[in-house]
Amino acid sequence: MSREAVQIGEAAKVSGVKVPTIRYYEQIGLLPALSRTEGNRRTYDAADVQRLVFIRHARELGFEIDAIRALLSLQDKPNQSCAEADAIARARLAEVDQRLTSLSALKAELKHMIEGCAHGKIAQCRVIEVLADHGECRHHFA
Amino acid sequence: MSREAVQIGEAAKVSGVKVPTIRYYEQIGLLPALSRTEGNRRTYDAADVQRLVFIRHARELGFEIDAIRALLSLQDKPNQSCAEADAIARARLAEVDQRLTSLSALKAELKHMIEGCAHGKIAQCRVIEVLADHGECRHHFA
DNA sequence: CTACATCCTCTAGTCACTAGAGGAGCAAAC
DNA sequence: GTTTGCTCCTCTAGTGACTAGAGGATGTAG
Structure with missing residues (x-):
């Protein structure tokens, strides 16, 4: 209209x-x-x-x-075959999955940091320690 | 040594x-x-x-x-108070949480798209629709 | 008809790198 | 002892995805 x-x-x-x-x-x-x-x-x-x-x-x-x-x-071009869309979607899904994994790990670490910080000094905080030593992290992010 | x-x-x-x-x-x-x-x-x-x-x-x-x-x-200077580190961590946590929510939604839609694509045309896929219409999203991200 | 907001184009700046040119240091191979 | 080849050096410029500003045109309200 x-x-x-x-x-x-x-x-x-x-x-x-x-x-x-x-x-x-x-x-x-x-x-x-x-x-x-x-x-x-x-x-x-x-x-x-x-x-x-x-x-x-x-x-x-x-x-x-x-x-x-x-x-x-x-x-x-919404009437084409789905092959291309499928490929793109799968690639994005993999990317999204990886991001989710990394972000979940980060969330846990941040929570941990905040808890650790609640009662002490930085010397007792694990922010830096955690990020510096974090062994099981993934190197390739996105 | x-x-x-x-x-x-x-x-x-x-x-x-x-x-x-x-x-x-x-x-x-x-x-x-x-x-x-x-x-x-x-x-x-x-x-x-x-x-x-x-x-x-x-x-x-x-x-x-x-x-x-x-x-x-x-x-x-590790003997200072944790307030500053805490503030930084909390700010990041909020952002990370939001990102996790959005990405989870997107992941679901991408999966849906891939499933839908298995038998059909792009017109039946919902990824674009979802990203365009997604009502409950937050505007201010970082 | 004059203020004033909104628009236009264009160039340059930002962040966090990344790539390349052109050259020096150093270790081993011939 | 010099040539090969690797790692290192500095420097400038390019990238992606914007963001800011100059300087000027347009469109509207008083």
């Missing part, structure tokens, strides 16, 4: 992506060429804003721009 | 921090001024290597350089 097209400031407010970042995303080709007003201002319709929200979420979750680009390319 | 002083390559191998990164850390003052050999080569004793391991772990776990600098400064 309504051709609700907003300008960049409103798009930023709604999507949660900052104005210069939106322009940056356009520059690197993460957003398609946008329509402009007479006065050369970018306009964003609902789909564009949706795309921005998607990008923000993915970035917050630690996806790199190239991974997001891949996912977006899938979104743009 | 042994004044085991190694050169940068060995220090890198043992600590898991790359050679140029070690030099970079020295440059930004994360490592103290190092002793050099006659031929101007950096030498690292056990404590230096320990410090590098500590830094690597902290970086892998998502600590920023400034946070690490703070922790190291605490390490260097």
Whole structure:
């Protein structure tokens, strides 16, 4: 119905992506060429804003721009076979799994640190010790 | 006993921090001024290597350089109160918790996508949808 | 019609590295 | 004793993903 097209400031407010970042995303080709007003201002319709929200979420979750680009390319051609999507999804899943493992370990360590700190001096804290000595950690993070 | 002083390559191998990164850390003052050999080569004793391991772990776990600098400064004056270290740890814990929540949700959706993809088209996958619409997510991440 | 917000482009800065050029030190092989 | 080859040195520049600022155009409200 309504051709609700907003300008960049409103798009930023709604999507949660900052104005210069939106322009940056356009520059690197993460957003398609946008329509402009007479006065050369970018306009964003609902789909564009949706795309921005998607990008923000993915970035917050630690996806790199190239991974997001891949996912977006899938979104743009939704009738293809799933082989490609499957490959991308599996790769991301592996990445996510590894991140989860590392973060769980970190969480345990941080809790431990805070508990240790509750009653003492740094000399008794294990923050540094834990991070310096932590034997079973994984070297390759992401 | 042994004044085991190694050169940068060995220090890198043992600590898991790359050679140029070690030099970079020295440059930004994360490592103290190092002793050099006659031929101007950096030498690292056990404590230096320990410090590098500590830094690597902290970086892998998502600590920023400034946070690490703070922790190291605490390490260097270990008789002070823990308040500062505690604050740093608590801040990280909150962030890590949030990240864990988001990643768990994403993992579920990626699994769902892979399952869904086994028999269908991308149109039936929910990853993109989920990332675009995810309502209960938090905007302010770090 | 003048203020003022919002937009435009462009360049440069940030963080935490990473890569490369060009050269010196040092150990062993010929 | 010199040549091969490895590790090291400094220095500059490049990366990813933004972020900040200059300087100017547009669009709206009083």
